[in-house]
Amino acid sequence: MVNRASTSRVPSGYSYDNLERFVGLELGVSDWVTIDQTRIDLFAECTGDHQWIHVDRDRAAAESPFGGTIAHGFLVLSMLAAMQIDLGFVPPDAGGAINAGVSNVRFKTPVLAGSRIRARVRLLSAEAKGSGRKLLVASATVEVDGQSAPALTGEIAAMIFKGK
Numbered sequence: 001m002v003n004r005a006s007t008s009r010v011p012s013g014y015s016y017d018n019l020e021r022f023v024g025l026e027l028g029v030s031d032w033v034t035i036d037q038t039r040i041d042l043f044a045e046c047t048g049d050h051q052w053i054h055v056d057r058d059r060a061a062a063e064s065p066f067g068g069t070i071a072h073g074f075l076v077l078s079m080l081a082a083m084q085i086d087l088g089f090v091p092p093d094a095g096g097a098i099n100a101g102v103s104n105v106r107f108k109t110p111v112l113a114g115s116r117i118r119a120r121v122r123l124l125s126a127e128a129k130g131s132g133r134k135l136l137v138a139s140a141t142v143e144v145d146g147q148s149a150p151a152l153t154g155e156i157a158a159m160i161f162k163g164k
Contacts, residue, residue: 019126030083083119105154132162
């Protein structure tokens with residue numbers, strides 16, 4: 001489970017009004033999140049993707065080149081929003097945020113059941129969109145504990161709203 005009670009790890013002074021100062025900087029790294037078989041099975045139920053490499057432990061142990069079940073790539077991608085919130089990507093003085101899209105996502109290495117992942121985020125742009133809104137675009141790397149290659153890389157966009 002993602003720990004949303006943790007303290008923001010973004011650089012000091014990170015706020016809605018001065019986001020532009022942080023473009024090009026690494027904002028931080030989220031807490032580790034364990035991707036266990038239960039989470040994988042629940043994702044399979046939600047999406048209907050019951051491919052054996054994800055949900056059949058015995059077959060995956062016998063036939064998979066990875067030696068066991070692996071998380072769905074889209075499960076790992078879906079975890080990115082919560083991990084970004086965990087590290088403080090949305091400024092503390094923002095009134096709210098919504099996902100605005102993803103691009104250039106590449107799945108680099110599989111995430112074995114039981115592995116831990118975390119997100120490393122760099123702010124690429126902060127563009128005013130009028131009416132107290134800004135579009136943030138960040139590069140994100142989802143790291144796998146103990147692996148040299150990331151699980152995925154990509155860009156994620158969020159529309160944030162000025163707080164009152």
